[in-house]
Amino acid sequence: MVANEQEFVVTPWEVRGEIDYNKLIKEFGTELITNELLKRIEKHTGELHYLLRRKIFFSHRDLDWILDKYESGEKFFLYTGRGPSGHTHLGHLIPWIFTQHLQEKFDVELYFQMTDDEKFLHNPDMKLEESLKYTYENALDVLACGLSPSKTFIFSNIEFAKTLYRISLEIAKHVTFSTVKAVFGFENNTNIGMIFFPSMQAAPCFLPCILKGKNIPCLIPAAIDQDPYWRGIARFVAPKLGYYKPAQIHSKFLPGLGKGGKMSASEPETAIFTTDPPEVVERKIMNAFTGGRATIEEQRSKGGDPDICPIYQYYYFLFEPDDKKLMDIYMACKSGQLLCGEDKARLAIRVKEFLIEHQRKRKAAEKILDKVMLRD
Amino acid sequence: MVANEQEFVVTPWEVRGEIDYNKLIKEFGTELITNELLKRIEKHTGELHYLLRRKIFFSHRDLDWILDKYESGEKFFLYTGRGPSGHTHLGHLIPWIFTQHLQEKFDVELYFQMTDDEKFLHNPDMKLEESLKYTYENALDVLACGLSPSKTFIFSNIEFAKTLYRISLEIAKHVTFSTVKAVFGFENNTNIGMIFFPSMQAAPCFLPCILKGKNIPCLIPAAIDQDPYWRGIARFVAPKLGYYKPAQIHSKFLPGLGKGGKMSASEPETAIFTTDPPEVVERKIMNAFTGGRATIEEQRSKGGDPDICPIYQYYYFLFEPDDKKLMDIYMACKSGQLLCGEDKARLAIRVKEFLIEHQRKRKAAEKILDKVMLRD
Numbered sequence: 088m089v090a091n092e093q094e095f096v097v098t099p100w101e102v103r104g105e106i107d108y109n110k111l112i113k114e115f116g117t118e119l120i121t122n123e124l125l126k127r128i129e130k131h132t133g134e135l136h137y138l139l140r141r142k143i144f145f146s147h148r149d150l151d152w153i154l155d156k157y158e159s160g161e162k163f164f165l166y167t168g169r170g171p172s173g174h175t176h177l178g179h180l181i182p183w184i185f186t187q188h189l190q191e192k193f194d195v196e197l198y199f200q201m202t203d204d205e206k207f208l209h210n211p212d213m214k215l216e217e218s219l220k221y222t223y224e225n226a227l228d229v230l231a232c233g234l235s236p237s238k239t240f241i242f243s244n245i246e247f248a249k250t251l252y253r254i255s256l257e258i259a260k261h262v263t264f265s266t267v268k269a270v271f272g273f274e275n276n277t278n279i280g281m282i283f284f285p286s287m288q289a290a291p292c293f294l295p296c297i298l299k300g301k302n303i304p305c306l307i308p309a310a311i312d313q314d315p316y317w318r319g320i321a322r323f324v325a326p327k328l329g330y331y332k333p334a335q336i337h338s339k340f341l342p343g344l345g346k347g348g349k350m351s352a353s354e355p356e357t358a359i360f361t362t363d364p365p366e367v368v369e370r371k372i373m374n375a376f377t378g379g380r381a382t383i384e385e386q387r388s389k390g391g392d393p394d395i396c397p398i399y400q401y402y403y404f405l406f407e408p409d410d411k412k413l414m415d416i417y418m419a420c421k422s423g424q425l426l427c428g429e430d431k432a433r434l435a436i437r438v439k440e441f442l443i444e445h446q447r448k449r450k451a452a453e454k455i456l457d458k459v460m461l462r463d
Numbered sequence: 464m465v466a467n468e469q470e471f472v473v474t475p476w477e478v479r480g481e482i483d484y485n486k487l488i489k490e491f492g493t494e495l496i497t498n499e500l501l502k503r504i505e506k507h508t509g510e511l512h513y514l515l516r517r518k519i520f521f522s523h524r525d526l527d528w529i530l531d532k533y534e535s536g537e538k539f540f541l542y543t544g545r546g547p548s549g550h551t552h553l554g555h556l557i558p559w560i561f562t563q564h565l566q567e568k569f570d571v572e573l574y575f576q577m578t579d580d581e582k583f584l585h586n587p588d589m590k591l592e593e594s595l596k597y598t599y600e601n602a603l604d605v606l607a608c609g610l611s612p613s614k615t616f617i618f619s620n621i622e623f624a625k626t627l628y629r630i631s632l633e634i635a636k637h638v639t640f641s642t643v644k645a646v647f648g649f650e651n652n653t654n655i656g657m658i659f660f661p662s663m664q665a666a667p668c669f670l671p672c673i674l675k676g677k678n679i680p681c682l683i684p685a686a687i688d689q690d691p692y693w694r695g696i697a698r699f700v701a702p703k704l705g706y707y708k709p710a711q712i713h714s715k716f717l718p719g720l721g722k723g724g725k726m727s728a729s730e731p732e733t734a735i736f737t738t739d740p741p742e743v744v745e746r747k748i749m750n751a752f753t754g755g756r757a758t759i760e761e762q763r764s765k766g767g768d769p770d771i772c773p774i775y776q777y778y779y780f781l782f783e784p785d786d787k788k789l790m791d792i793y794m795a796c797k798s799g800q801l802l803c804g805e806d807k808a809r810l811a812i813r814v815k816e817f818l819i820e821h822q823r824k825r826k827a828a829e830k831i832l833d834k835v836m837l838r839d
Contacts, residue, residue, distance in 0.1 A: 204628075204632055207632060207636070208632060208635065208636055215629065215632060215633065245628070245629055245632070246625070247625075248624050248625045248628035248629065249622070249623075249624045249625040249628075249839045252580075252621070252624035252625075252628050253591065253621055253624065255656070256580055256583060256584060256591060256621070256656055257591065259584065259654055259655045259656030259657075259659070260583070260584055260654050260656055261654070262654060262655045263651065263652045263653060263654055263655065264640060264649070264650075264651045264652070264653055264655060264658060265651040265652060266655075267655055268651070273640070274640075275639065275640045275641040275644070276639045276640070276641060277639060277640055278635055278636050278637070278638060278639055279635045279638050279639065279640060279642075279643055279658050279659050279661065279662060280631070280632055280635030280636055280659065280662065281635075282640060282655050282658050282659065283635070283655050283656065283658065283659030285655065286655060286656065463625045463839050
């Protein structure tokens, strides 16, 4: 049934997901990462990262061009970011883990933007100090992913505003209200800070070029929902400013622990935060929705449905990078051998172990945080 | 006919002007500066400044409240600014001369904003470096007006963006596109930098409060065309942020050397720039429109019309602060005693003398410029 890796990747989640993601690709006008492109990447990285192998990073713009440039000796830089509106959850880590991988394998710089201005502007109840606090709090999670302290530059839009505002002015001059209305669905009652913000978000695409006085290719690893920023603003403006259009590589979303939907901080019981203590992690996982049957007897006889099960997805996205072992979990569930309670308990152990280690790295990151922060 | 000062102020220019200015006052909802208010000011400043006496500063918002505060021991600060799109002309100096007067008499601080961001955003051909260059160039003219180096703080929006962006975010969160559309006539094709700019323009109203951690009354001396910024944005947002609404005192415009209209840098032959060499000043004045007759004979017999004459207006706005002497010029023109050529030649001498002195002060200001500039 799912006897080889190729088919194995195509789970109902993936299929269900894939329908949506294919639609997104068409709507956004991005391209699927082909096996040919994966082979080109493999040449440079060695064995493919599981996030590519499993097509969790599945879509791109100009990734082939980035490789052309790289192969002709022109290194790119990485740019990604985070909207610091609260604690980091596991879903946020996926692009950062992949970014760390790219940084290490291609030996490139990373510019990491904390959009604390946007989070403040967007959320009526958020105070500026609060989003700024989360900038520093979340930056520890970013660094805990193992990024190189000498090649990573993190900045808060609020605290790096002198540098960013200047670049944003150059961008904003080419972007009208009509454009941001079409791209982001802004309305007449949108506040003027949010209206300006897309130019702040686009600014880091050109920041290293300005800092170093030369054109440098930019690759943005991010979840696909961020695509409009780059398509509608940065890629549109880049040629007008004499810069390369930023290339992108897009990921899918880690699902939440409930039934369907991506992991979201706004539903805290279905999201695991990196700061959650072990007993909270355990409770959230034990309360998760699964693809299990109504009774143990039914599960034993008919088997579970890993394809719609967030527990399985957690192994798939984060907690079982070994494809063989992942397949074993899948088959054990399908065959009725593995019951949901046991499956959850095993995942809880993995997640708790992961978080103990992550929290240790997070603590260690406190020492280097100041060094990697860009400030005016 | 114009035997006393009261009537004397009411020239056709003034009348013509007054009709418009009265309309502006009604449209904007500001208040005329009454003689009663002038008397209150006189108590603190001694003899009234000619710009108040001649009602060149003629309108206000909450000036009485500023005096209440001042008299109860709560000092205000002054805030004004300049859009550095080119060289400074004589028309720009009027609010600055008056600001210097207020600073000296009330012994208060001045925060002076250079809106180099707006000038860059507004003018398609303007480069960022160009408007930034004019910030420094124009700042010398500001300082040449005799402002106190220890109580004057000049800043470029581009170079002080870290501090200003943070305050602007707090403002922008309360201002929608609908609002800036209504207040400034922005359209869907307005660029998103211009749309955000009103929050940068409003930020200095609260800057000293933030720097000093207390609420401080703000008085803005500026030409009346700047009123929408304060009415529509700063005064609207102030109570939401817990600050006083900024008070304002509004001036009329120095006319250009052509027939009608305010002095404008976009018509360089009708504007005298502070950097103009003497021969250029002379040429511009000698080529000016006047209220003179077609022939010398006619002028001698019928007299000139100073009320529509920019030459006379230059004495009135800037070059003859002595009311008695101003009246003499007026009468000599009216009676046909004074011919236009002679009138122009005399003014040219005054302007050249003024500019020699201004350029000397401008040169001297180079030494203190760095000291008064606020930067992040």
